[in-house]
Structure formats: C-alpha cells, structure tokens
Amino acid sequence: MGSEPIAQILSRARELLSSGRPGAALRVLRSVGDEYMDADDRIEYVALRALALSQSGRGRPALELLNNCLEDEPDSPMLHAASGIVLANAGDYDAARDELEYATELGADDPDTLLNLAMVYVELRDYDRAAAAYAEAAQRGADLQFLLPRQAEVYVELNQPVRARETLRRYLSLVPDDAEQWISLGILCSDEGRFDEATEAYRRAERLDRDSTSLRLNWGVSAVRAHDVAEADRQLAHLRALEPRAARTILLEAYIREERGEMQAAERAYQRALKACADESVHEQAYTLEMAMDFFARRRRTEVCDELLAAAYTINACTVELCEAYREAQGRLCDAARWFSVMIEADYRTGLSEVHALDAAPVARPRRYQRCIQVVARDRDEAISIATDVVRRFGERNVRVYEIAGEDALEGTQFAGVYEIERDAFIVPEEDGQQH
Known part of the structure; x- marks a missing residue:
C-alpha cells in the first residue's frame, strides 16, 4: 500500500x-x-x-x-x-x-480549530474571546454558513444588537431559505423595538415555513410588544390550529390577555401553561417557567415565584432570565454589587445533569458532585451565604463551598440574589474508594 x-x-x-x-x-x-x-x-x-x-x-x-x-x-x-x-x-x-x-x-491556525475554540468559549461564557475566535476563523476561510449564525448569537450575548443583526443579515444573504434564522432576525429586531423590520422578517419566514410554531409564537409576542393585539390574535389562531393544547399556545394567550388588562384570566392561563408543559421537553418547560416567572414577579406574587424557582431547580433550568425576574421580586437593591461564581459541593443525588471526568474510574454510585451557583452580592461572604442557602433550601445535603470560581464588578444598582444555577453537575471522581 x-x-x-x-x-x-x-x-x-x-x-x-x-x-x-x-x-x-x-x-x-x-x-x-x-x-x-x-x-x-x-x-x-x-x-x-x-x-x-x-x-x-x-x-x-x-x-x-x-x-x-x-x-x-x-x-x-x-x-x-x-x-x-x-x-x-x-x-x-x-x-x-x-x-x-x-x-x-x-x-x-486552521479554521476548524478556531471554530471549536470559539464554541468552547461560548460554553464557558467567555463571549469576548468567542467573538475574536470567530472573527479569526472567518479570516482563515471558515464555512460562513456554519459560522455566521453562531457569531450573531455571541454579539447578542455581548449586547451588540447592531452587529448581531448585520451578521445575521449577511448569513441570510447567503442562505435566504433558512426560515429559522429569519425568525431569529425577527426576534432581534423586536427586541430593539424595530417592529416593522421584525414583521418583514417574520413574513419571509412564513413564505418558507407557514406551519412553524416558533414563527407563530414569536410573531405573536412581537405583536403584543408593538401593542398590535389584532395581529397577536391572528398568530394565536394559527398556533391553536397547529398545537391547540401545547404550553406555548397557552402562553401566547396569557401574554395577549395581560396586554388587554385581563389579569385574572392571564394568571389562569399561565397556570394552565405550567400544567401543560409537564409532559413537554425540558427546553419547553424552561421557557414556560421563564415566562410565568416574569409575570408573577412583576405582580409581586412572591410565593408563586418561590414555587417556580423550585420547579426550575428540579429540572436543572434555573436560567439567567428566570433568576433575574426572581431576584427583582425577592431580592434587595445593592449599590456596589458584584457577580460571583460559587462552586459548591454536595452529596450526590439522582436527577442531576451529570458530567463525568473522562479519566475517572467508573463507579456504581458517586458520592459527591460540584456545581456553580452564580450570584449577585455585595461581597464574598454574602455570595457564599446566598449560594449555600438556596441549594440547602432545595434539599441538598452536606453542602460546602469548593471555591470561588469567578468574581467581577457590576455597573449600577442591582438586585442581590441568585444570578444563575448552572445546568451541569460535575461528578467528583473517587480514588481508591475515597473522595478527593
């Protein structure tokens, strides 16, 4: 040979x-x-x-x-x-x-290595380095159809909406038949209050995929934001025809009822959506919990907010969006706030989103796990108190702080409390039958 x-x-x-x-x-x-x-x-x-x-x-x-x-x-x-x-x-x-x-x-310096590095930076929430790696990968000849939508998402995380829109429009000039990314462009425009541009993007998506439930939900939400209840009702009718009993359909109904000032009916709809999402994917459950948390937090229904946070913790879905609304309802204002990433360690239990070290010997049942609890607090002592209190409240046992994995100053007045509970739990490897 x-x-x-x-x-x-x-x-x-x-x-x-x-x-x-x-x-x-x-x-x-x-x-x-x-x-x-x-x-x-x-x-x-x-x-x-x-x-x-x-x-x-x-x-x-x-x-x-x-x-x-x-x-x-x-x-x-x-x-x-x-x-x-x-x-x-x-x-x-x-x-x-x-x-x-x-x-x-x-x-x-090949584009594939740079792309993989950029995607790892995204997982680590190091968005500045991710943006730089994507830019260098593009210069090295990376596949733009793969790169540009991911680069746009990074610009969203960096709060650079103009660059995000420009990047997504560049992608759509190359791949004009991607309905999902037209929807993404509509969401971006809606978030900036550019409702006419959002509507045009949704119409482009509609011509490609008329039966997209994501299209109908997001178009309806954008219409409510634009105070166009008639358009929102049209999108709800489409959504009901596609998924009459799905949580997202009931969520759009709740959102419209709130816009109309029908608060009791809106609350009942959010409660129905929470029941409907129980048999749906974790992604759909997380979105439903976020929307419900936003509603009940704005109405200062703190007891319901506690229940929603507990439900999110159970499915490993205490996202930034959900926790932000919860902090605003339950937290206290802090002038000199800082962000902390507190790595806690606790006894192993079922129901975790487990990550195992590749070089660790497999065991029948692990003993301990570690997880990052991100919080907003005045200082390290308060950060540790917030992180340990919240996991103990939800039943974690033998909790200790492993390390402060990150810390940064925040601008302006912030609400203290949980910022995010990371989804993944790292299983602590054992050596010779003993815990590290």
Whole structure:
C-alpha cells in the first residue's frame, strides 16, 4: 500500500466524520496498517480515530488513544486540537479550552480549530474571546454558513444588537431559505423595538415555513410588544390550529390577555401553561417557567415565584432570565454589587445533569458532585451565604463551598440574589474508594 491510498483513506474518514457517521469512519480507518504509515500519517490517523470514538460516545478510550500518542508527539497541534474536541464533547470545557489554546500556540491556525475554540468559549461564557475566535476563523476561510449564525448569537450575548443583526443579515444573504434564522432576525429586531423590520422578517419566514410554531409564537409576542393585539390574535389562531393544547399556545394567550388588562384570566392561563408543559421537553418547560416567572414577579406574587424557582431547580433550568425576574421580586437593591461564581459541593443525588471526568474510574454510585451557583452580592461572604442557602433550601445535603470560581464588578444598582444555577453537575471522581 502506497502513500496515496493512505491519504485517500484518511480523507474518506474525514468526510464521514463531517457528515456525522463516526461508525463508518472507524470501519474505514481499520483498513490502514501501521507498516504503511509515516509519522504524519500516524498523527492524523490517531486524531481521526479519537474523534470518531468520541462522536460514538466512547470518550474515555478516545482520550487514552490521544494521550498515548502525545507521549511520542508532545508538540503536535493536531493531537492537542483533537484532545480539545474530545474533552468538549464530554462537557469538560475548561480542559478543552486549555488543549485548543495550546494547539493554537503550537501553530494550529486552521479554521476548524478556531471554530471549536470559539464554541468552547461560548460554553464557558467567555463571549469576548468567542467573538475574536470567530472573527479569526472567518479570516482563515471558515464555512460562513456554519459560522455566521453562531457569531450573531455571541454579539447578542455581548449586547451588540447592531452587529448581531448585520451578521445575521449577511448569513441570510447567503442562505435566504433558512426560515429559522429569519425568525431569529425577527426576534432581534423586536427586541430593539424595530417592529416593522421584525414583521418583514417574520413574513419571509412564513413564505418558507407557514406551519412553524416558533414563527407563530414569536410573531405573536412581537405583536403584543408593538401593542398590535389584532395581529397577536391572528398568530394565536394559527398556533391553536397547529398545537391547540401545547404550553406555548397557552402562553401566547396569557401574554395577549395581560396586554388587554385581563389579569385574572392571564394568571389562569399561565397556570394552565405550567400544567401543560409537564409532559413537554425540558427546553419547553424552561421557557414556560421563564415566562410565568416574569409575570408573577412583576405582580409581586412572591410565593408563586418561590414555587417556580423550585420547579426550575428540579429540572436543572434555573436560567439567567428566570433568576433575574426572581431576584427583582425577592431580592434587595445593592449599590456596589458584584457577580460571583460559587462552586459548591454536595452529596450526590439522582436527577442531576451529570458530567463525568473522562479519566475517572467508573463507579456504581458517586458520592459527591460540584456545581456553580452564580450570584449577585455585595461581597464574598454574602455570595457564599446566598449560594449555600438556596441549594440547602432545595434539599441538598452536606453542602460546602469548593471555591470561588469567578468574581467581577457590576455597573449600577442591582438586585442581590441568585444570578444563575448552572445546568451541569460535575461528578467528583473517587480514588481508591475515597473522595478527593
């Protein structure tokens, strides 16, 4: 077997991975014999095999394969980049960032490495670095159809709505038949009060996907914001025809009733939506809880807000949006507020969104877990008190603070309290039967 067939096999494996077929990629790679590979071939072979294993849900053997090869090739940017992707697939974003950054230091400047680094920064909420990585990836020739919608989302997080809209419009000039992104553009325009532009974006989406429930919900919400109740009613009629009993349909009804000043009817509708979402996806439940929390927080129904926060905690959905409304209802104003990320540790329980270290030995039942509780407080002592009090309130046992993982000053007057409870819980590995 000559070098050309090996190159063809590796190229075929790359194509299969790109198309989401890791099993087929592994089968192709099995046809390569060690005796026919030079050092560069072997590095690429190991990287591709590790990525295929990772995509197949076999992260631990993927990382072992890479670590073994890195002992012989410690300065290979390709191997470090592959390690970063494997770690990211396993949810270990801190380690993934370190590997991908090191790969770029070693000279990896290909667009795929930069794109993966940008997406890891997003997971870590490091949006400034994510924006820079996306910009550099674009300069290096990254696929703009993949990059631009993600770049627009980063600009939204950075509170740069003009750049977000411009980026999304650039994408839609390349892919004008993407109904989902026309809806996203409509939402962006609506958030800025540009309701005519929002309506035009929704109409473009309607021509592409008339039966999109996301279109009908967001168009209806935008119409309420524009105080166009007649248009909101039209969108509600469409939504009822598509999903008559879905939570999002009832939510739009509640939103319209509130705009009309029918507060008791609106409250009943929100309660119906909360019941309706119980059998829906976690995403739909989280959205319903956010909308309901916003309504009851504005009406200072603190006892209901407590119940909603507890429900969100149960499904690991204490989002920034939900917690912001809760703080405004329950918190107290703080002039010199700071943001803290408090890593707490507590006894393991079921129902967590678990993340396991790839190099940890599997155990039948873990003992402890760690999770970041982000809070707004005056100082570290208050931050620790808020974080530990809230998790104890929801039944966590043997709680301790592992570390203050982050801290930053906030501008202006803020409400103290929980900022966000991160979804993922990191299972603490055990060593020789003892907890670290």
